[in-house]
Amino acid sequence: MTAAEIKEAVLEILSDIAPDEDLSNLKEDVSFREQLEMDSMDFLDIVMELRKRYRIQIPEEEYPALASMKSTVEYLEPRMTEVAKKQ
Amino acid sequence: MTYDAIIIGAGMSGLAAGIRLAHFERKVCILERHSVIGGLNSFYRRGGRNLDVGLHALTNYAPTGAKNRPLSRIMRQLRLAWEEFSLAPQVGSAIRFPGAELNFTNDYKLFESEVHRRFPREKDNFARLVGELCDYDHIDQPSVRHSAKEHVAERVKDPLLREMLFCPLMFYGSAHEHDMDFGQFSILFRSIFLEGLARPFAGVRLILKRLVDKFKNLGGELRLRAGVSRIAVKDGAATKVVLDDGVELEAKNVLSSAGWPETLRMCAEPSSERAADPGRLTFVESIAILDSPPEKLGHDKTIVFFNDSEKFHYAAPEEAADVRSGVICSPNNFDYDEPMPENVLRISTLANYARWAELDEVEYRLAKLRWFDRAAAAAARFMPEFRHAVIDTDMFTPLTIHRYTGHEGGAVYGSTQKRYDGTTHLKNLFICGNDQGLVGIVGAILSGIGIVNKYLLKE
Numbered sequence: 001m002t003a004a005e006i007k008e009a010v011l012e013i014l015s016d017i018a019p020d021e022d023l024s025n026l027k028e029d030v031s032f033r034e035q036l037e038m039d040s041m042d043f044l045d046i047v048m049e050l051r052k053r054y055r056i057q058i059p060e061e062e063y064p065a066l067a068s069m070k071s072t073v074e075y076l077e078p079r080m081t082e083v084a085k086k087q
Numbered sequence: 088m089t090y091d092a093i094i095i096g097a098g099m100s101g102l103a104a105g106i107r108l109a110h111f112e113r114k115v116c117i118l119e120r121h122s123v124i125g126g127l128n129s130f131y132r133r134g135g136r137n138l139d140v141g142l143h144a145l146t147n148y149a150p151t152g153a154k155n156r157p158l159s160r161i162m163r164q165l166r167l168a169w170e171e172f173s174l175a176p177q178v179g180s181a182i183r184f185p186g187a188e189l190n191f192t193n194d195y196k197l198f199e200s201e202v203h204r205r206f207p208r209e210k211d212n213f214a215r216l217v218g219e220l221c222d223y224d225h226i227d228q229p230s231v232r233h234s235a236k237e238h239v240a241e242r243v244k245d246p247l248l249r250e251m252l253f254c255p256l257m258f259y260g261s262a263h264e265h266d267m268d269f270g271q272f273s274i275l276f277r278s279i280f281l282e283g284l285a286r287p288f289a290g291v292r293l294i295l296k297r298l299v300d301k302f303k304n305l306g307g308e309l310r311l312r313a314g315v316s317r318i319a320v321k322d323g324a325a326t327k328v329v330l331d332d333g334v335e336l337e338a339k340n341v342l343s344s345a346g347w348p349e350t351l352r353m354c355a356e357p358s359s360e361r362a363a364d365p366g367r368l369t370f371v372e373s374i375a376i377l378d379s380p381p382e383k384l385g386h387d388k389t390i391v392f393f394n395d396s397e398k399f400h401y402a403a404p405e406e407a408a409d410v411r412s413g414v415i416c417s418p419n420n421f422d423y424d425e426p427m428p429e430n431v432l433r434i435s436t437l438a439n440y441a442r443w444a445e446l447d448e449v450e451y452r453l454a455k456l457r458w459f460d461r462a463a464a465a466a467a468r469f470m471p472e473f474r475h476a477v478i479d480t481d482m483f484t485p486l487t488i489h490r491y492t493g494h495e496g497g498a499v500y501g502s503t504q505k506r507y508d509g510t511t512h513l514k515n516l517f518i519c520g521n522d523q524g525l526v527g528i529v530g531a532i533l534s535g536i537g538i539v540n541k542y543l544l545k546e
Contacts, residue, residue, distance in 0.1 A: 017163060018163060019163075019168070020154070020169075039160065041160060041163075041164060041540060042163060045163075045164070052112060
C-alpha cells in the first residue's frame with residue numbers, strides 16, 4: 001500500500017470506531033487525542049482493527065507511534081508495502 | 088474444537104463481551120441456562136402482554152451524539168448507532184418522603200435547584216459533595232473503598248437530605264445492606280442524576296435484540312437452556328466447561344457473568360478462595376395493568392422513590408417484603424413518539440428470599456396476592472389513587488429473579504464482595520457483570536467490554 005492508501009485505510013478505521021467525529025478537517029501532524037474525543041478504549045481499537053483488516057501486529061510498546069496521522073502513516077508504510085489495499 | 092472464549096450468561100455483560108470477541112474474529116460461544124436471554128434484564132409475555140423483568144430504566148442516559156459519556160463509549164465499542172436503542176428520555180421523577188419531595192429530570196439543574204429549595208442551608212455542602220463525586224474515578228481508584236454513609240455524613244449535615252439521596256441510589260444498585268461504597272455511590276449518583284434515565288419504547292427487549300442480532304451476525308454462537316454445571320480445572324487454568332446435560336466444551340478462556348460465588352462453586356477443584364457472600368438484597372415487584380394511562384389518573388412521574396418515615400431502611404426484611412419504602416415506575420411516562428399499548432405500574436419493594444422459597448405452590452400464589460395488595464396500598468400513599476383502575480396484576484418475586492439470573496438467593500445486585508479487576512484464582516477465568524462491580528444496563532455492558540479489552544483481546 002502507498003502512503004496515500006494507508007492514510008485512507010486509517011481514516012476508514014477512525015470513521016468506523018468514532019462515526020460521530022468529523023474527520024474532514026483532521027490535521028496530519030496534530031495528535032488524534034488533541035483533535036478527536038477518543039479514549040484509551042478507542043485507541044486500542046485502532047490497533048485491533050489494523051490487525052483484523054491488514055494482519056499487522058503492533059507490539060504494545062510501539063503504540064505511541066500511532067499518535068497522529070503523520071506518525072501513523074510513517075510507522076505503517078514500511079510494514080505495509082506488501083499489504084494489498086482492501087477493495 | 089476449542090473456543091477462544093466461552094461466556095457464561097447471556098445478559099447485558101455477556102452479550103457485550105461476546106460482540107467484542109466476535110468482532111475481532113474470536114471463536115466465541117455464550118451459554119445461557121434459561122430459555123430466554125437477558126439475565127437480570129429480561130422480559131416475558133403473559134396474557135398477551137409484553138412485560139419486563141429487571142431494571143425499570145436505562146441509567147447513564149445521554150442525548151444523541153454526546154461525547155465521552157459511558158453510553159457513547161459502549162455504542163462506539165459495540166459499533167452500534169445511537170438510533171438502534173431508540174431511547175426515550177424520562178418525563179420526570181421524584182423522591183418522596185413524608186413532607187418532603189425532590190424532583191429530578193435528565194437536566195441536572197432541576198435536581199440541584201430542588202435540593203436548594205428544600206434544603207437551603209445545605210447548598211454549599213451539597214455542591215462540594217457533587218464536585219467530589221464528579222472527580223471520583225472508578226477505574227483509577229478501585230482500591231479506595233470506604234463507607235458512603237460516613238463520607239456523605241461528613242459533608243451533608245441534614246439527615247433527611249442524606250436519607251433522600253441514599254434511597255434512590257441504594258435501590259438502583261447497592262448489593263450491600265445499610266451502606267454502600269463511596270465509589271458505587273458516586274457512579275450511581277452520576278448515572279441517575281447527572282446523566283439520566285431512558286427506556287426504549289419496546290422495552291428492554293429491544294436492547295437485548297440489538298445485542299443478540301449483532302453478536303450472531305458476527306458469527307457468535309448462542310446456546311439457550313445450556314447451564315454450566317462445572318468448570319474443569321487443570322494446573323491453575325480452566326480447561327473446559329461441562330453443561331448440565333453432560334456435554335463438554337473446551338475453551339482457552341472462560342468469562343463468567345454468573346456471579347462470583349456462583350462461578351467459584353462451578354470450579355471443580357476445591358479453591359483456596361474464601362467463599363464470597365452471595366448477597367441478601369432482593370426485591371419483589373408488583374405489576375399493575377391499568378385501564379387508562381397513569382397520566383390520566385394524575386400520575387405523570389416516570390419513577391417515584393418513596394419512603395414512609397424520615398429514616399430509610401435498606402436491608403432484607405424479616406417478612407416476605409417490606410413496603411415501608413419502594414420504587415414506583417410507570418413505563419408509560421417516558422417521552423415516546425406514540426402512546427404505549429399497555430398502561431403499567433411497577434412497584435418494587437425489598438424482599439426476603441427465604442420467606443418466598445419456603446412456601447408451597449398454593450401458599451406462594453396466595454402470598455403474591457397478599458403482597459400485591461400491600462405494595463399497592465403502600466404506593467398509593469405517594470401517588471394518586473390507582474387501585475380502582477387495575478385490570479390485571481402480576482408479580483415477580485425473589486424466586487423469579489433467581490430463575491433469570493442464577494444469583495443465589497435472588498440477590499438482585501449480586502454478591503457484596505466485588506471483583507473490580509475481574510480476575511479469579513484461575514489465570515484464564517474472568518468475572519464480568521454485577522460481580523465485577525458495575526451496575527445498570529450501561530454498566531453491565533461496559534463491564535463485558537472492559538474485561539474483554541483488558542484480558543482477552545491482547546493475546
